Amino acid sequence: MQEHLSISKATVDRLPRYYRCLHQLTDEGVEITSSEDLGRRLAINPEQIRKDLAFFGQFGKKGVGYYVAELKESIGSILGLDHHWNIAIVGMGHLGVAIANYQGIARLGFRLVAIFDSNPVVVGTRVGQRRVEDIAYLAEIIAERGVQIGVIAVPAEHAQAVADLLVAAGIRAIWNFAPVKLQVPPHIPFVSEDLSVGLSSLSYYLNHVDAGNGDFSDKNSLS
Known part of the structure; x- marks a missing residue:
């Protein structure tokens, strides 16, 4: 393009x-x-x-x-x-599970082909129709299943290491949910969704409405 x-x-x-x-x-x-x-x-x-x-x-x-x-x-x-990109999610905590179960992914034509975690208690369990894979096999599975997009849903302190693993495995794009700024090569497009920023923004608007500082009805949702 x-x-x-x-x-x-x-x-x-x-x-x-x-x-x-x-x-x-x-x-x-x-x-x-x-x-x-x-x-x-x-x-x-x-x-x-x-x-x-x-x-x-x-x-x-x-x-x-x-x-x-x-x-x-x-x-x-x-x-x-229309490309039907293949997606892998890393991190099967509450957020990762919610993303894995989000029906909008399939509705948009994306294919969730792998989910990963490092916790031995979680590895081997099922989320929806997919089995949680051991992150130790991430590179092998990403290559085998032709994954183009990696989703990071791990705690902030592990996010950069996961991003590095995904890049090394040949991932082409990253969707990051960890509240941290990632360092990735310039050829890797990435989008970060920081939930704390959204909540803090709402707190700001509520605080100013409570203080009588205006009508925020024009602050339309971006979702």
């Missing part, structure tokens, strides 16, 4: 929201939508939606709108969801 490198991160980050909304419209049996309808559902300016989509081509029909199935397929392709 060399031609899309100039597109802003904000635009790229909105694409999954469009995709999810189109999925919901499909479930509702809606066949045609508009930027105005998408904007109402997502609390995004319709002009911004049109601008975002225009980066990737011409979509929809003037006077008609967007064909939901067609636009969903196009955005899915832009996001690379």
